[in-house]
Amino acid sequence: MAPMPEVHHHRSTTKVAHKPFKSRHATKGLIKELTKGKIDRHERGSRKTPHQQIMSKLDRRNQAKQLRQIKHQENAKATSVFAGKNGAPRIVAVVPLCEDCDAVDAIRKLNQSVHNNVELPAEGPWRVRVERFSQSLIYVPAKMDLVAAMNACRIADFIVFLLSSKQEAGEEAEQLIRAIEGQGISNVVTMVQNLDSIQPAKKQPQVVGSLKSYINHFFPTQDKVHSLDSDRECANVIRSLCTTTPKGVVWREDRSWMLIENVQWTKTVEEPQDQAGVVLTGVVRGKGLKANRLVQVGDWGHFQIKKIVDATLPTAKKRKADEMTVDIEDGSSEVLEAPDHDQDDLDELAPYEETMGDVDEPLISEAPSERKGVLLDDHHYYSGEDESMPPPPKKLPKGTSSYQAAWFLGEMSDSYSSDDDQGHIDEEGDLSMEPSSLPQDEPIMTNAPEPTETTPSEYPQSEAFNDPSPADEAHDLEVYRSSRKTAADEDLEFPDEIELHPSTLARERLSRYRGLRSLKSSPWDITEDRPHEPQDYDRLFRIPDYKSARKRAINEAIVGGIPPGRRVSIHLRDVPSSLHHTHRPTPSNPLTLFSLLRHEHKRTVINTTITLPSTSPSPLASKSPLLIQIGPRRFLIHPLFSELSNTPNDVHKYLRFLHPGQTAVASFIAPLTWSSSTPVLYFTVPPSSSQTTTITTTTSPGLLATGSLLPPSPTRVLAKRIILTGHIYKIHKKLVTVR
Numbered sequence: 001m002a003p004m005p006e007v008h009h010h011r012s013t014t015k016v017a018h019k020p021f022k023s024r025h026a027t028k029g030l031i032k033e034l035t036k037g038k039i040d041r042h043e044r045g046s047r048k049t050p051h052q053q054i055m056s057k058l059d060r061r062n063q064a065k066q067l068r069q070i071k072h073q074e075n076a077k078a079t080s081v082f083a084g085k086n087g088a089p090r091i092v093a094v095v096p097l098c099e100d101c102d103a104v105d106a107i108r109k110l111n112q113s114v115h116n117n118v119e120l121p122a123e124g125p126w127r128v129r130v131e132r133f134s135q136s137l138i139y140v141p142a143k144m145d146l147v148a149a150m151n152a153c154r155i156a157d158f159i160v161f162l163l164s165s166k167q168e169a170g171e172e173a174e175q176l177i178r179a180i181e182g183q184g185i186s187n188v189v190t191m192v193q194n195l196d197s198i199q200p201a202k203k204q205p206q207v208v209g210s211l212k213s214y215i216n217h218f219f220p221t222q223d224k225v226h227s228l229d230s231d232r233e234c235a236n237v238i239r240s241l242c243t244t245t246p247k248g249v250v251w252r253e254d255r256s257w258m259l260i261e262n263v264q265w266t267k268t269v270e271e272p273q274d275q276a277g278v279v280l281t282g283v284v285r286g287k288g289l290k291a292n293r294l295v296q297v298g299d300w301g302h303f304q305i306k307k308i309v310d311a312t313l314p315t316a317k318k319r320k321a322d323e324m325t326v327d328i329e330d331g332s333s334e335v336l337e338a339p340d341h342d343q344d345d346l347d348e349l350a351p352y353e354e355t356m357g358d359v360d361e362p363l364i365s366e367a368p369s370e371r372k373g374v375l376l377d378d379h380h381y382y383s384g385e386d387e388s389m390p391p392p393p394k395k396l397p398k399g400t401s402s403y404q405a406a407w408f409l410g411e412m413s414d415s416y417s418s419d420d421d422q423g424h425i426d427e428e429g430d431l432s433m434e435p436s437s438l439p440q441d442e443p444i445m446t447n448a449p450e451p452t453e454t455t456p457s458e459y460p461q462s463e464a465f466n467d468p469s470p471a472d473e474a475h476d477l478e479v480y481r482s483s484r485k486t487a488a489d490e491d492l493e494f495p496d497e498i499e500l501h502p503s504t505l506a507r508e509r510l511s512r513y514r515g516l517r518s519l520k521s522s523p524w525d526i527t528e529d530r531p532h533e534p535q536d537y538d539r540l541f542r543i544p545d546y547k548s549a550r551k552r553a554i555n556e557a558i559v560g561g562i563p564p565g566r567r568v569s570i571h572l573r574d575v576p577s578s579l580h581h582t583h584r585p586t587p588s589n590p591l592t593l594f595s596l597l598r599h600e601h602k603r604t605v606i607n608t609t610i611t612l613p614s615t616s617p618s619p620l621a622s623k624s625p626l627l628i629q630i631g632p633r634r635f636l637i638h639p640l641f642s643e644l645s646n647t648p649n650d651v652h653k654y655l656r657f658l659h660p661g662q663t664a665v666a667s668f669i670a671p672l673t674w675s676s677s678t679p680v681l682y683f684t685v686p687p688s689s690s691q692t693t694t695i696t697t698t699t700s701p702g703l704l705a706t707g708s709l710l711p712p713s714p715t716r717v718l719a720k721r722i723i724l725t726g727h728i729y730k731i732h733k734k735l736v737t738v739r
């Protein structure tokens with residue numbers, strides 16, 4: 001038998017695994033996303049010997065065990081607030097994104113999936129006990145309203161978005177999601193209503209896929225859209241709500257907060273007629289609740305705590321003798337904490353300090369200067385007393401050059417002296433500058449007679465000068481202004497340029513302006529601006545070292561207080577009685593309570609970034625009324641815009657308009673907020689809220705812009721920069737006169 005010829009065999013596959021791209025310089029955000037919360041086992045930058053780098057098998061096991069224990073402790077600490085029969089309930093906000101979505105019907109279907117047919121009360125939050133998972137849930141059915149939905153979602157552990165199978169989500173739904181996401185959002189669940197109404201049934205997966213693509217545009221981690229028509233999927237959602245650990249919101253977890261379950265009004269003889277006491281009941285969440293700190297109650301304002309009383313729910317316990325259930329109340333009237341001498345007061349400004357009489361007088365640098373010339377960096381250039389003043393003329397013989405005149409000392413009193421164009425010297429020897437003074441003081445001859453030419457001129461004949469009447473000039477100016485663009489367009493095309501009215505003197509209009517060699521490095525004396533400061537500006541809260549003060553205020557809230565997870569009743573004092581009828585909580589618009597950190601009620605100059613979206617239809621002018629939300633509080637402000645820059649002299653260019661797609665700094669006076677992670681949202685002002693500082697569901701605003709907090713700075717200088725354009729009228733050595 002002949003031998004078989006050798007056949008060359010190729011490898012079983014031709015697939016080549018390329019090496020992954022390795023980047024040595026990755027951003028912090030990318031490294032955090034790749035690690036997914038893992039702990040680096042090896043310390044970076046530490047030098048170790050080869051023997052230290054080699055770990056035994058036992059050491060590796062021990063290190064892995066320690067990492068598991070740390071992770072388990074963190075998870076147990078996060079879920080301990082919900083453990084037990086008297087644990088804190090999980091707050092679930094149900095937000096519809098379409099007009100035909102019904103939040104109340106969705107809550108009923110979720111309860112029916114776990115065989116919990118509890119009738120929902122007409123007032124207060126809807127609390128449901130899920131015995132299968134030994135957890136309590138509080139449902140907050142929000143409406144398709146911006147303010148109500150944001151109030152419900154800022155205290156929610158889980159947010160359930162409802163989508164319609166027939167109606168598409170519009171711009172209002174997108175704005176609602178952007179606002180909720182901007183203020184901070186925890187775990188998200190997406191559900192669809194009336195999916196069984198789509199016929200034939202084979203089209204239902206296409207509808208679900210389309211809704212999933214829509215919600216992934218805002219929340220990419222959403223891997224499924226659940227159907228409310230399926231009991232199995234509703235039960236899976238309930239399982240998720242009861243077993244998943246909420247991620248929480250960073251700025252919310254830095255302070256104590258609660259969802260108000262019950263509100264009681266009390267009245268005593270000691271309180272004024274227009275004030276009353278309020279008792280708010282709820283479960284403490286976040287950090288420990290302290291009686292010495294002020295609390296922010298919804299849009300009511302901030303108040304002082306009178307005392308904190310235990311309000312634990314009664315538990316049912318069975319006796320062995322007759323098997324009867326007995327309700328046992330645990331410390332229902334026990335005072336847990338009361339304020340002491342360290343309690344914060346309600347004063348928003350520093351106390352007024354008496355000053356000496358000579359302090360209020362203007363400083364030397366503030367006094368008006370009579371010197372002529374240009375003030376540039378606190379120095380007068382080309383002033384009337386320096387080199388710009390023409391020297392006193394000497395009586396010299398005719399034909400003497402400037403070089404020869406330097407050799408003549410004193411005055412020449414001979415018959416060859418000439419006084420042509422040299423000024424007039426009076427009897428006392430002083431030089432009179434009345435005939436010809438400085439060029440900028442010379443009058444402009446508008447009606448001068450036209451000179452006659454007796455000899456042929458090499459220049460072409462000039463055009464006749466037309467001198468219109470003042471009425472014609474005013475009419476032409478109005479026609480020109482009407483043909484111009486708007487002020488915002490002019491600012492975008494010609495920034496920092498202003499127009500002076502013909503009847504306005506530039507010396508008076510620009511009297512407060514100064515010359516600077518550099519806006520970023522030139523010194524600026526803020527004491528010169530004291531006469532123009534607003535009233536009580538010196539009483540604003542000032543922080544010399546912001547970073548250390550913020551760290552102390554946040555660390556102070558970590559230790560002490562009523563621990564989270566306990567149900568308490570908070571007694572407030574001096575609450576206006578008018579709030580009893582105007583601000584009543586409803587299931588769709590609940591009442592919330594947030595504890596303020598130390599000094600957070602004091603007013604100062606707040607600086608925040610503001611980013612106007614590129615899709616904004618028009619620019620935003622400075623000093624426009626805006627509604628701003630910083631954490632749990634909302635204010636009506638008129639901000640001043642300036643450039644987002646870091647300058648050594650703390651001088652920043654003032655912006656007259658904020659154009660779409662631009663980021664700037666908004667400065668205004670408002671209460672202090674310590675946490676730098678607190679989001680900032682800007683809203684348009686509804687017509688009915690232009691004179692108030694709160695917004696309600698009846699005056700729903702629209703989301704305008706977003707931003708973040710910057711350190712407050714009362715010494716931040718916003719400098720207006722202007723560019724003057726004109727025609728050169730006369731040049732005198734180093735001085736130029738421009739019309």
